[in-house]
Amino acid sequence: MAEETKLKKVVVADKEVKAEKAAKVADPVGASIDIATQQMIRRAQELGIDTVFDRAEAMKPCNIGIQGTCCKNCSMGPCRLPLTKSAGDGPDERKGLCGASANTIAARNFIRMVAGGAAAHSDHGRGVAEVFMAVARGESHDYKIKDVNKLLAIAPHYGVETTVKTDDGQVLDRDVNEIALEVGQKALDEWGKAEGELCYLKRAPQPLYEKWKKAGVLPRNIDREIVEIMHRTHMGVDQDYKNLIKQGTRAALADGWGGSMIATDLQDVLFGTPYPLQSEANLGIMKEDHVNLIIHGHEPILSEMIVAAAQSQEMIDYAKTVGAKGIQLGGICCTGNEILQRHGVPPAGTFLQQELAIITGACDAMVVDIQCVMQNLANVAKCFHTKLITTHRIARMEQENVIHIEFDEHHAMEDAKRIVKMAIDNFQNRKAEVMIPRAKATQIAGFGVESIRYHLGGTFRGDYYTLNDNIINGRIRGIAGVVGCNNARTRHNENHITIVKELIKNDVIVLTTGCNGIACAMEGLLTPETAAVFCGPGLAEVCETVGIPPVLHMGSCVDNSRILLAATEVVKAGGLGNDISDLPAAGSAPEWMSEKAISIGQYFVASGFYTVFGVTFPTTGAPVFQDYLFHELEKIYGGMWDFEIDPIKHAHKMIAHIDKKRKALGIDKARERVLMDMADRMKLSA
Incomplete structure (x- = not known):
């Protein structure tokens, strides 16, 4: 009888625990503004999948x-230094066991995030450079x-x-492969050369x-700057927050003007420079009667081959033998952006x-490479028929149901066809009811430095003069780079969309990359028709005349380097100052979560951009250090950090900065358009 009572208590306790767990689930509408996402969250909860x-x-x-004030860099810690309400009443006496101040701890943690982000992007670039050399x-x-x-x-x-100049004085074009070999070797040297500075800095x-030279932050090579951060932040080394952020700046610049920029350039050479194309976005792109193969991650070396394999007649015919009408590719995160901008893969x-892509029940295979891949994908895949395939030597999962096919560029197509065939063979094994949300939207993507030059300048002028003209005359108020991740600590996509809509409503043209680009596509903001609905009259007029969206999707996370170069082209075109910091421009990461975002933010700040982050900021527990980031860096580089959770206030902080720069340039009053004759145009080109 006692055992029975004990058993009943255990059962009751177990039910209480389960009830408690059941209560802690997301409200689908509160979790996301996207209808497809809400639908899939509900389905997951109904199926008992977290x-x-x-x-x-x-x-x-x-x-x-x-708050950024927890230090675990040695085993005497973690040392936790919370910011209390009374902390600002007098000198900040908080310190860790070794005596490290809150500012030192926050600065160390901050630049370790820079190191992590720079390492991720730059190792991506190294992988591309190695394949480039092999080619x-x-x-x-x-x-x-x-x-x-x-x-x-x-x-x-x-x-x-x-x-090359011959002995008799003739100038001949060098062999393309010779040029490529030399470029590839010099690019690879950027990761570890013994002396000098990065080639792209100039x-x-x-x-x-x-400014960089005067501040002493010119990166020497990519790997060294990342390694030096890890050394400086070791217990008992660098204990001056100003000196720490100086090294964080070196590493961030090595990312933005080094590893990421190299990755973008070499990918363009190998896979083609993106130009605008039409596609779609959201879970509704999946098709019940097709083999659905989802490609997720950040490195396009394998995904390029998967696209080629999936589009081959051999694989299409094979898919039909198992009852599928074809093969539907889809992307997640930045691998998705890479194959979107070059091939139109939605x-x-x-x-x-x-x-959620797996929870549709229609995902026959998900192929992942590096970065932003959740380990819980393996647990979700167990509930369905989906084959989860890891492909990179540095990115494996411990779960037994995960298949590892290590990709080798030397037999790339062979590996790609093996993966596509595995997805096709799995088509008939679907064991759950397929539920694909209908939500999807049309988008125009694939913008870059070259295509913006063409679309805004045309074949006649072929430059950024037209963009500058319209900023000067006030039709375009300024430029915003809105980029970055999603974060489960805020409502999915809400900050992204609210900020972008507020910016374009106020005539600010938006350049986007990463998950912000996908979010804007899902909302339907990446079509020229958007301008008439959401834009202010000036930006709407420009978009209608030129035929572009008010939000220009420029690619993946590493392609933030395109924004740096686009800003440089605006400076070169003239009329808007001599440096990036003079431009009426601002940056934003509304829903950031990744260390890569901190590295990106720091190289944007060090390049002269006012940069605002949302959701949270990892220095709030160290007010003195945060004030240095938010105010003092502007005196050194012309750019600075800011933080704002409220998306409307966030957007208006950016607009206020843009207006401040317009006033400094003397273009704060709108000007009427002047019809220019050929002589006037020739003066501009002089």
């Missing part, structure tokens, strides 16, 4: 860690140089000659380069939607 949205409800963030050497026959003009354009930045406006969703 997602990131539910886990965010069940697990709250550490109040001290979120140049003729060792990888599945890839080839697709954009010779881009190769010739970047070669001079590495000091590589594109012509692509920046001269005044900006001189993204199925953002970072927070990766689990």
Whole structure:
């Protein structure tokens, strides 16, 4: 009888625990503004499958860690230094066991995030450079140089000659493979050369380069700056927050003007420079009667081959033998953006939607490479028939149901076809009811420095003068770079969309990358027709005349380097100052969550951009250090950080900064358009 009573108590307790767990699930409408996402959250909850949205409800963030003042860099810690209400009443006496101040701890943590982000992006770039070298050497026959003009354009930045002078004085074009081999070797050297500085730094406006030189932050090589952060932040080394952020700046610049920029350029040479194309976005791109293969991650080396394999007649015919009408590819995160901008492959969703793609029951395979891949994908895949395939040597999962096919560029197509065939073979194994949301939207993506020059300048002028003209005359108020991740600590996509809509309503043209680009596509903001609905009259007029969306999707996370170069082109076009910091421009990461975002933010700030982050900021527990980031950096680089949770206030902080820069340039009053004759145009070109 006692045992029975004991058993009843255990059962009751178990029910109470289950009831408690059941109560801690996300409200689908509160979790996301996107209808497809809401639908899939409900389905997951009905099936008893937990997602990131539910886990965010069940697990709250550490109040001290979120302030950036928890140090665990030695085993005497973690030392936790919470910011109390009385902390501002007198000198800040908080310190760790070793005596490290809150400012030191926050600065160390901050630049370690820079190191993590810079390492992720730059290692991506290194992988691309290694494949580039293999192609140049003729060792990888599945890839080839697709954009010779881009190769010739970047070669001079590495000091590589594109012509050769013969003994008799003739100037001849060098062999493309010779140029590629030399460019590839010099690009790889950027990660570890023993002396000098990064080649691409001088692509920046001269005044900006001189600021970096004066501040002593010119990166020497990519790996060294990341390693030095880890050394400086070891217990008992650098204990001056100003000196720490100086090294964080070096590493961030090595990312933005180094690893990321190299990755973007070499990818363009290998896979083709993006130009605008039409596609769709959201989970509704999946098709019940097709093999659905979702590609997720950040490195396009494998995904390029998967696209080629899936579009081959051989694989299409094979898919029909198992009863499928074809093969539907979809992307998640930045691998999705890479294959979107070059091939029109539609993204199925953002970072927070990766689990939901499997929960549709229609995902026959999900192929992942590196970065932003949730380990819980394996647990979700167990509930369905989905094959989850990891492909990178540095990114594996412990779960037994995960298949690892290590990708090798030397037999790239063979690996790609194996993966596509695995997805096709799995089509008939679907064991759950398929539920694909209908929600999807049309988008125009694939903008870059080259295509913006063409669309805004036309074949006649072919430059950024037209953009500058319209900023000067006030039709375009300014430029905003709105980028970055999703974060489960805020409502999915709400900050992204609210901020972008507020900016374009106030005539600010938006350049976007990463998950912000996907979010804007899902909302329907990436079509020219958007301008008439959401834009102020000036920006709407420009978009209608030129035929572009008010939000220009420029690619993946590493493609933030395109924004840096676009800003440089605006400076070169003239009339808006001599440096990036003079431009009526601002940056934003509304829903950031990744260390990569901190690295991106720091290189944007160090390049002269006012940069606002949302959701949270990892220095709020160290007010003195945060004030240095938010105010003092502007005196050094012309750019500074800011933080604002409220999306409307966030947007208006950016607009206020843009207006401040317009006033400094003397263009704060709108000007009427003047019809220019040929003589006037020739003066502009002089």
